[in-house]
Amino acid sequence: EAGVTQFPSHSVIEKGQTVTLRCDPISGHDNLYWYRRVMGKEIKFLLHFVKESKQDESGMPNNRFLAERTGGTYSTLKVQPAELEDSGVYFCASSHGLTSSSYEQYFGPGTRLTVT
């Protein structure tokens, strides 16, 4: 079974440009999460999709970030315009369901974003 995949693995852009990150969850997983780790700091939750709906987007830092999950399959996270403080590693994770047994989130390899 394929795991969570993310594309690209690394992106270097200039301040003010736009970048779109993609996450493909494990097939059949309804839950999809985005997290971010800024250098030297903790991994922070950004948002949570259940199928195509945003369940919780309380962690999104500002309106320069837009996440979508059309059709409830893959998700994209767009940063527009990018700022220097957006640099970090963006992780995507997926999990099967909302029952109490579905604790484990499976993480992708992350996308390292560098804004110069």
Add this chain to the structure above:
Amino acid sequence: SQQGEEDPQALSIQEGENATMNCSYKTSINNLQWYRQNSGRGLVHLILIRSNEREKHSGRLRVTLDTSKKSSSLLITASRAADTASYFCATKPTSTLTFGKGTMLLVSP
């Protein structure tokens, strides 16, 4: 404020030695999880311990949980160079995981 906080922030040991990392958290939990991140790779789930458990083993990993102190420890026995990674504890106070800053473990051959 972060939920989980690991210490030490960095740990350097020799192969074969044991490594102990600690995690403290703030709110009540149903379970606590430990993850590992190797350089350039994603987060890998290591072990989950439920709030009614005090100790759990998985291979060379041993996790303890003290809910009265709101703390957990991860022990890696007989460490290997391949154990070099960042280790994070994570809790789930709401529907999503909350991570600490992590402990960076370096195991030298």
